[in-house]
Each structure stands twice: as structure tokens, then as C-alpha cells.
Amino acid sequence: MRQNEHKKRVRIGYLMALFCAVLWGLWYIPGTTLWVLNPFDTMFADLATIHGDSVALVITAVLISAFNALTVIIALMVWNGGLGKLKEMGRTVRELKPCTKWYFLASIFGGPIAILGSFIAMGFVGAAFAAVAALLYPVIGSAVSYKWLGQKISKRALMGIIIIILGGFTIYAGGLIEDLSTGGGSLIGYIGGIMAACGWGIEGCVAAKGLDVSEPDIGITIRFLGENIIWWVIIIPVLVLAGFPMFTYAAQIFEPMVMLALMIAGITFGFCYVAWYKSFPLIGVGRGQGIGNLYGLFAVIFIFMFFGTVPEWTLILGGLLCVVGSLVMFTEESLELQSIRRE
Amino acid sequence: MAKNRPIKFRLLELFSDGESHWNSEVVKKVQAEYGMNSNYGRDSINFDIIELAAGGMLKEIDVKKDDDGTYKAGALLHKYVITDFGKIRAGDSCFFKK
Incomplete structure (x- = not known):
């Protein structure tokens, strides 16, 4: 009975991480839709004529991220x-000192560093490259949580994480090769990729410090409070001062479709993050992030379902690898996880 | 006293005496202090203890079945003691700083 209770705890942790992956994948539907809706569509077009595509992409991304953060905190x-x-x-x-400091730090790594890095990678290299770069984040997360937090990473968990990442690579292989051959050479794009991987990996570890002594539901809310401050109080005003008409476009979001897409984005992203943070204290940062990485697979499935983008054979193979990798972690003897810390 | 501070702080403080405590007793105490007297309040405080144990700050040393149902009928009761790491975390984040 005692072992059962214990198994249950570990299972909840894994389920939370899985839940996060599904919602994260689902988020790509409203996330992608927003780009073709006004005001974001015209904003990109207007800015592109003056500043070029890459700058327009990053600036539009800032506004979308800011609204995303806003709806997340409401949810x-x-x-x-x-x-x-x-x-x-x-x-x-x-x-x-013990809580809010860590969550605000997490919001810096997860917000402007990771998200912006991801968009920079997208704009300067390509979408597939950005996706693969982001999939590397559990490597950073595992390494930092092992070194800095003293958390356990068993050989088995490590193997699972590596298989899932290989699966992610395979899923985006076609696009990645194309990205590298056409858009390759743009250094700033690769820096963006590194920002994404490090940002999310470190976010988990920094947040775990606060999660030690507070509750995940609350921790994630404080983290998004931080992110809202960063976008709305710091970055957007700075961009306005720099001459970008952010508020002109921001004032135009009150359309039913845009509001709907923003709300769905907020709900999926918000709860994906709740589940992510809930998994960390139960199964450790490395495992939570490894399973969370299945979002790469779910995103492709959902995008196929909603937009009809036909998957290629690389996707099937990559998807299989992702599932195998998570099973490797999932079937680990749960007594190994009595405590997620190394002795 | 860690009253009016986050629940996990209070839990660590209660365990900081170095003694072992049954979760049922600690939970009841915190329920009363924080005015969380529902079953939901009980379970959510208990989950905080589970997270603290998973994080290696508390260590389970004994377990028994709640036969009388004084806490939660049929459930397992756990006895925990604070670990060295738990003491460090309690020290550097929760207390002795004000």
C-alpha cells in the first residue's frame, strides 16, 4: 500500500508532464492562427516594408507574446x-527572497530570453530549426538541475531524454536541412536557438528553487506576473520610445476572432505551464522537461488535425522515438524516485 | 513563527524541532492555524508535505494505517522527520532572515 501511494505520486508527476506536453502542442493552433489575424498580420506587413522581415517578425512577436502573457495570467x-x-x-x-525572486528570475529566462530567442531563430534561420533548438532544452535543464540543485538523473532517465530529443530531431529533420541550407549562415539566428534552449532549461531549475518552499499553482502565477511586467512595463514602452507604434496595433485587438484566439492561447499555455511546474517537485526538473518535450510530437499532430498539413515519414519515425523515450522513463522503478535528490 | 507565511514555510518550521511527526497531526495543526478546515484544505496541505518529501526536505520514517479514521479513514499515515537538506532550506529561505 505504501508503495502504491508512492507510485501514485510519481505517476501524477508524469501525468502532469504529459498534460503539459499535450496543451503545449495544442497551443500552437491559436499561436499560429494569431499571426494571420489582424492587427498582427497588418502589423507585420507594415513593419516589414520599413524595417525588413526579420525586425518585423521580432517586433510583432513581442506584441503577441505580451498579449499571450496577459491572457495566461487571467486564466x-x-x-x-x-x-x-x-x-x-x-x-x-x-x-x-525565498520565492518571488526565483519566480521573477524564471520569468526572465522563460519569457524574453526563451520566447524571443525562439522567434529570432524562426526569423533568421527557419521555423523547423527553431523547433529543434527548443527541443534541446531538457539537456540544459537536466545538466543544471543535476549540478546546481543536486537532483537525481538516473541512466534510465537520461536515456529517455536522449531518445525523445532524437525523436524531435527526426520530426523536424526535413525542415532542418532545408533551413540550414537556405537560411544557414545567419549567426544571430543560431544565437536565438541557443537562447531558447538555455532559457527554458534554466527556467525550470530556477523555478525549482522557489518551488521547494511554495506551491506550484502559485509559483507559476507569480512567474507570469513577472513576465507581464517585463513585456508591458519594460519592453513595449522601450519599443514605443524607439518609434514602433505598438499601442496603435495593441488597441486593435478587440475583434471576436482575435479575442477568441488569444483566450484559447492563454488557457492552453497557462495550464500547460501549471502542469509543468506541478511535475517538477514530484519527479524532478530533468524528467518533467523530458516528458514535456513530447509537445514537439503533439504540435505536429494537432497542426495536422486542424490545418491538414500532411506529415512525412520522418514524422512517423520521430514520433515513434518520442513515445519509446517516454516509455523508457515512465517504466523506471518508482522507488528510485523516493526522493528526487541525490543522497 | 511562520504564521501568515506560506504553508510550506510553516510545515518546515514545525519539523525544524528535529523530532518526527505524523502527517495527520501536522496537517490538523496547520488546518487550524490557516483556517482550512475542509477536507479539501486537509488534502491540499498534505500534498504540500508530499512535495516536501519528494524534494528531499522531509524523510518518511514510519507508516501506519488510519484504522480509527480519525484523520482519513482507510488512508495511510506517514511519519516524517526533517533532513539535513530540509534544515538548510528552512534556514536559508524561511527563517533567521528577518
């Missing part, structure tokens, strides 16, 4: 309200 507030955790949130946010 998270409703969530915490429903859980009756608003009081505990008040208690937690006041703990600047």
Missing part, C-alpha cells in the same frame, strides 16, 4: 481563485 488568476489559493498567493508573493 491563472481564475484557476487559483477556484482552488481557493488567493490568500496563500498573497503570503507567497511577499516572500521576496
